[in-house]
Amino acid sequence: MSALAVEDLHVWFDLPGGRELHAVQGIDLALEPGERLGLVGESGCGKTTAILAMMGLLPPSASVAGRVLLAGGDILAGGDRTMRPHRWTDIAMVFQGAMNAFDPVRTVGDQIAEPLERAGLAAGRAARTRTAELLELVGISGERQDRYPHEFSGGMRQRAAIAMALACEPKVLLADEPTTALDVMVQAQILELLVRLTDELGLAMVLVTHDLPLVSQACTHAAVMYAGRIAETGTTRELHHAPLHPYTRMLFEATPDLRGTDAVRSIPGAPPRLDEPTVGCPFQPRCDRAFGPCATTRPPRRTTEPGHLTHCHLEGGA
Amino acid sequence: MRAGWSYVGRRALFALITILVAISLNFVLFRLAPGDRTSALRCQGCTQEFKAQVRAEFGLDRSVPEQYLVYVKETATGNLGRSFVTQQPVLAELWKPVRNTIPMVLLGTLFAISLGLTLGVVSAWRRGTITDRTSVWSGLLLYSLPTQWLALMLIFYAAGPLGLPTSDIADPYLAYENPGWWPELVDRLQHMVLPAATIGLVLFGEYTLITRSSMLEALGEDYILTARAKGLSNWQIVRRHALRNSLLPIVTLIFLSLGFILGGAILIETVFNYPGIGLQLYESVTERDYPMLQGGFLLLTVSVILMNFLADLLYFRLDPRVTE
Ligand SMILES: Nc1ncnc2c1ncn2[C@@H]1O[C@H](COP(=O)(O)OP(=O)(O)OP(=O)(O)O)[C@@H](O)[C@H]1O
Ligand code: SF4
Ligand SMILES: [Mg+2]
Numbered sequence: 130m131s132a133l134a135v136e137d138l139h140v141w142f143d144l145p146g147g148r149e150l151h152a153v154q155g156i157d158l159a160l161e162p163g164e165r166l167g168l169v170g171e172s173g174c175g176k177t178t179a180i181l182a183m184m185g186l187l188p189p190s191a192s193v194a195g196r197v198l199l200a201g202g203d204i205l206a207g208g209d210r211t212m213r214p215h216r217w218t219d220i221a222m223v224f225q226g227a228m229n230a231f232d233p234v235r236t237v238g239d240q241i242a243e244p245l246e247r248a249g250l251a252a253g254r255a256a257r258t259r260t261a262e263l264l265e266l267v268g269i270s271g272e273r274q275d276r277y278p279h280e281f282s283g284g285m286r287q288r289a290a291i292a293m294a295l296a297c298e299p300k301v302l303l304a305d306e307p308t309t310a311l312d313v314m315v316q317a318q319i320l321e322l323l324v325r326l327t328d329e330l331g332l333a334m335v336l337v338t339h340d341l342p343l344v345s346q347a348c349t350h351a352a353v354m355y356a357g358r359i360a361e362t363g364t365t366r367e368l369h370h371a372p373l374h375p376y377t378r379m380l381f382e383a384t385p386d387l388r389g390t391d392a393v394r395s396i397p398g399a400p401p402r403l404d405e406p407t408v409g410c411p412f413q414p415r416c417d418r419a420f421g422p423c424a425t426t427r428p429p430r431r432t433t434e435p436g437h438l439t440h441c442h443l444e445g446g447a
Numbered sequence: 448m449r450a451g452w453s454y455v456g457r458r459a460l461f462a463l464i465t466i467l468v469a470i471s472l473n474f475v476l477f478r479l480a481p482g483d484r485t486s487a488l489r490c491q492g493c494t495q496e497f498k499a500q501v502r503a504e505f506g507l508d509r510s511v512p513e514q515y516l517v518y519v520k521e522t523a524t525g526n527l528g529r530s531f532v533t534q535q536p537v538l539a540e541l542w543k544p545v546r547n548t549i550p551m552v553l554l555g556t557l558f559a560i561s562l563g564l565t566l567g568v569v570s571a572w573r574r575g576t577i578t579d580r581t582s583v584w585s586g587l588l589l590y591s592l593p594t595q596w597l598a599l600m601l602i603f604y605a606a607g608p609l610g611l612p613t614s615d616i617a618d619p620y621l622a623y624e625n626p627g628w629w630p631e632l633v634d635r636l637q638h639m640v641l642p643a644a645t646i647g648l649v650l651f652g653e654y655t656l657i658t659r660s661s662m663l664e665a666l667g668e669d670y671i672l673t674a675r676a677k678g679l680s681n682w683q684i685v686r687r688h689a690l691r692n693s694l695l696p697i698v699t700l701i702f703l704s705l706g707f708i709l710g711g712a713i714l715i716e717t718v719f720n721y722p723g724i725g726l727q728l729y730e731s732v733t734e735r736d737y738p739m740l741q742g743g744f745l746l747l748t749v750s751v752i753l754m755n756f757l758a759d760l761l762y763f764r765l766d767p768r769v770t771e
Contacts, residue, residue: 184676216678224676229669232688234695234766240670243687244677277767293673 132333133301134159138195150404152178154357160333167344170354176337180303185212217244221294225305231278238274241293263292284315305337356411363437373439375447462756469748528738537742548723555646563651567658589652598645598718614720642719665693699758706754
């Protein structure tokens with residue numbers, strides 16, 4: 130049974146003037162314990178919205194449909210009531226811009242221990258010991274738990290945010306661009322830390338990022354999002370070497386080559402607006418392989434290998 | 448440890464310097480005012496010699512710098528002179544009405560804090576609902592109404608039905624009956640209710656609006672999303688995270704308004720004929736009682752500065768980021 134499965138997840142935001150923005154348009158994902166899924170896509174394609182929806186954390190202006198299965202049970206169905214018991218104990222998150230994820234007027238340790246107390250896992254002295262352990266796990270001295278967030282550097286705060294996410298030993302970790310805004314050295318350290326921790330703890334992780342090379346390095350699986358939909362998902366190897374969707378191929382081509390032989394290519398054009406319905410394939414205006422049905426018919430879901438899915442009319446690969 | 452004492456020391460020094468500036472300004476302002484004690488002497492037989500004699504008696508014939516030095520020195524030792532009217536020491540004369548004002552102002556402020564903060568928090572949490580709209584509108588209304596008008600409305604519409612006195616601080620006939628401390632206390636409180644309610648209502652509007660907006664700001668912060676993700680209940684989120692952060696600006700506001708209120712009580716105390724510092728100052732102005740006025744204004748200034756200082760200290764306690 131998957132650690133986390135998402136089925137046909139939709140999110141709409143109410144906009145002023147009665148309009149709607151269809152930010153997530155039916156995505157499916159599945160993760161086994163120990164798997165790391167890289168969720169990539171251009172800015173605004175709905176990555177953050179999708180993972181916030183998985184924990185029921187969207188603002189009231191959002192409506193959500195679909196199913197989010199944790200160990201088989203749908204946690205989305207009953208709203209906050211079914212979601213709350215699972216928050217942090219089964220599914221935890223490292224937020225985009227985790228710099229501000231800590232309350233400035235409470236100590237870091239206090240905030241790490243908070244969910245432990247809430248879930249009845251540890252309190253008082255035991256919670257302090259556990260907090261120290263967690264900080265040590267991410268390479269911060271346990272004594273620093275009595276410090277305030279502003280006394281931590283950016284990289285340390287990010288590590289502390291990871292320690293906080295691991296507090297209740299969740300089975301699923303959602304990490305939203307956990308390394309942006311950090312310098313390159315620290316980025317590499319944090320990433321290595323996440324990989325090591327997920328291996329050691331058997332965590333399933335969704336790693337949201339813009340950074341494709343990072344996915345190749347760190348993730349077993351990848352999902353490419355475009356305009357609120359999953360363009361293609363499969364193992365990182367499959368997506369890299371045998372992409373089925375032209376967008377996947379172009380993303381890899383647009384990535385600077387480590388050997389520096391190819392010039393960096395960017396993908397011309399811009400993604401479609403999400404507050405208007407799209408006809409046909411949303412990638413069609415930018416696609417170099419677009420043909421007959423692309424402009425008029427929404428591409429069906431197709432699969433070649435088990436677990437390697439795409440939404441594209443092309444049949445022989447991109 | 449934070450460099451706590453150096454912060455406190457610096458704030459204290461700053462407060463002292465401000466007080467000195469206030470004393471000097473106070474001196475200058477009163478020299479600039481038209482007329483002196485002798486121009487209020489309107490008796491028929493007041494000859495020029497007599498006026499000169501009075502001027503000499505009060506040191507008004509000396510040079511201005513001399514007067515200034517004397518003023519600063521005497522103020523520093525707590526001697527604010529004698530009231531022209533009663534011939535009693537100013538400090539003691541001021542203390543009597545201040546003693547009446549403080550409990551009244553505190554009562555009103557407590558009322559405003561407890562209701563304003565509660566309503567502000569609830570209203571932010573239930574943003575956009577009827578509760579929210581009602582409290583925003585009532586807050587705006589109360590905040591924008593002229594104080595004295597509000598006081599009059601209370602006299603017209605609340606005093607009668609509630610059987611509350613509208614003037615003075617105690618029933619003058621009660622003392623003759625020698626009824627014991629309990630009825631006297633009740634009587635005092637009854638006289639305090641309407642002026643306190645006026646202050647309370649004005650502040651309540653302000654506190655509600657400001658609590659609401661600072662609460663809304665706090666609720667939009669990333670750490671609130673974290674708290675929700677950690678599975679905290681709504682109440683826990685408000686109590687543990689949103690409230691403390693949104694209180695930071697409110698604390699300053701409350702202390703500042705406490706400082707200003709001694710002066711702001713002039714209108715209210717005049718309407719209710721409540722013998723507090725406001726009424727006293729009003730009377731001193733009409734009497735041209737310079738020593739009382741100088742003392743009174745100094746007292747108001749010092750109370751503002753002191754409250755400011757207290758606000759700084761409390762802010763320091765509440766916000767770990769404050770070190771510089
Ligand atoms: N609260 C909101 N109200 C209305 N629209 C929103 C809201 N939040 C996000 N959106 C819209 O939903 C779409 C997806 O946004 P989202 O933040 O999920 O993108 P993202 O893939 O995480 O982008 P980035 O890489 O920049 O973080 C965007 O078009 C955005 O404008
Ligand atoms: S469906 Fe057509 S337009 Fe869309 S990605 Fe595939 S080939 Fe390109
Ligand atoms: Mg995002």
